[in-house]
Amino acid sequence: MKFLHTSDWHLGRQFHNVSLIEDQDVVLQQIVNYVRQHPVDAIVVAGDIYDRSVPPTQAILLLNRVLTELCQTLNTPVIMIPGNHDGAARLGFGAEQMRASGLNIISDFAQMLEPVIVTTEDAGEVAFYGMPYSDPEQVRHELQVAVSTHDEAHQHLCQLITEKFDMSQRHVLISHCFVDGAMESESERPLSIGGADRVNHQHFLPFDYVALGHLHQPQFKGAEHIRYSGSLMKYSFSEQHQKKGMYLVELNHDGFVASTFIPLQAPHEMRIIEGELHTIIANAKDDPRRDDYLLVRLTDTHAILDPMDKLRSVYPNVLHLEKPGMLIGVDQEMRSQRLKRSEFDMFKDFFQETHQAPLTSAQEQAVIEVIQALKQGEEQ
């Protein structure tokens, strides 16, 4: 039995005020095409389907189209859970009615305990348990159990599921959480402050495979079969060197066999280019990917007129410009300006404080002359 593990689609995301919906469409079409060419028994999406709980209409239309291609046209069951970015109730509307058509959106704890069973010859019955994203407060409130951390919450939820295990089946868990020790990326939204969101991977060991979502870098943690697929595409410049894709997971009657990374290629990469303006522009003509989304970090230390316009004439999708070299210059300038102007002001304040009277205009004139004389002395 083979299934695809993907997550963190974040449909509807904006990046530096640019809508990524068309890029997301292209990458999702790669998933559809993959399934068309290499049929699989199921597709798992481990949360953060949308980028926010009330997604834009375009994102809804895109997801609807992709799911209809996967479930109806390609007749492949899809199993998904909401992540911390999704609105579980909103995403879960009609879930009961969708199940018969192979679209399984698991958005509450009752559904969590009713696994989606996919049966194949080589692996028998595989039970997919979806754990909708939930913070400790929700688990405490909805299940009336005393848990105060994400770790305790996940331990409890895993226990509820493993108690229901039918040992003639294989067991796959889908969860959206932060496994302790795994690598973060910049584009994730923290689940809680100060590390209280970390979950021990030990809770997941009883499963044959754990399809994780939340962290945007593909990786496994604790064991080969406890794995993040990473996000659909790069969602921050700091991910420029990450590979994005999905896992093809193979199970047999004995459980986990292998996972294979299937790369997905966004139409625009996210890259950081660093250097002096004239060098960057001169090198652009040999750059085969001039349409990429760019962060340009200019190292020039002199002021440049309209650097964004100049860059966009060769790189149309420069989304952000940093000028660390020039910032140093500006900073120095501000410091000196502040001093020059403030010496007179400070003396005026000092005089007022000590004499309980303002400077007369003759005194003011005298002070200004003294300061100017001192300045000239400094400069010589």
Place this chain on the structure above:
Amino acid sequence: MKFLHTSDWHLGRQFHNVSLIEDQDVVLQQIVNYVRQHPVDAIVVAGDIYDRSVPPTQAILLLNRVLTELCQTLNTPVIMIPGNHDGAARLGFGAEQMRASGLNIISDFAQMLEPVIVTTEDAGEVAFYGMPYSDPEQVRHELQVAVSTHDEAHQHLCQLITEKFDMSQRHVLISHCFVDGAMESESERPLSIGGADRVNHQHFLPFDYVALGHLHQPQFKGAEHIRYSGSLMKYSFSEQHQKKGMYLVELNHDGFVASTFIPLQAPHEMRIIEGELHTIIANAKDDPRRDDYLLVRLTDTHAILDPMDKLRSVYPNVLHLEKPGMLIGVDQEMRSQRLKRSEFDMFKDFFQETHQAPLTSAQEQAVIEVIQALKQGEEQ
């Protein structure tokens, strides 16, 4: 064959800052109970399911629960269209996947031309065509046809459907529009300004039944089988005398047989009470429906201290207070000479309210003198 025709649920509506979701829940449960006791072959909801395109989570949860009871528990197909209040794309998410479970949300023109077929012994195949709410701009844009009014748009859409008629079937249309000559209520949102939204009922004549939504008063227009069910409940005080409910529609092999109005009872009615404050309060003790949502129109012509508090001590759900009597008083005062008379009148009312006794003539004299003294002071 019997089916229910309902519309204009407006789930998530607020009324004078009060959420109606619990009332809507109670009324929807009456529909579920009706179907449990009197099984029907289908349930039609003719648009304005939600009150706005991005409904609150509570409304989504309620609709989800009701549809699951109808489609899954009671195994009754539901056929719905978006109205002008709904977001068609948002409401239509997963529609393809829901069809197999009997939940039919028809939210685009392609789906409009694929009728939902319900087959019974006494009527044979009945084809339900859902026409998602659409203004002329949408029809023009999506179907590339030169229509400029709602009437032309509906004529065109009806023609597209009737061209597809299988004459061995009965044909039901579900549409959300304003049929020319039908009666408006205050709680509807106009589809366009100045009457350009009116649709001629003639376009609908070829159908065996037309289940209409948009107008909130139950009524038929043009022919017995072209009918508005009206809204789920009252959504304005001006609807206080309207009956709210749904239609049980019967068809046989020859088409339309009958429609029967099934009343639905909201837990709080919306009523207008008019009279003097003391009369209203005195009569309240014999009022069996003191929890109703009330608009109170006070006819008193003198000022009253805290009338809302006084009314709410007997009618807890007074949502709006009108004081036409006092407005006329103020108006007259303003039109006649200044405030000399009214200041005294107002003080007299105030004294009566706070002391539960009128001014003595000595007190009256004193107040008049004080006011005169103040006036003279002002004029100097």
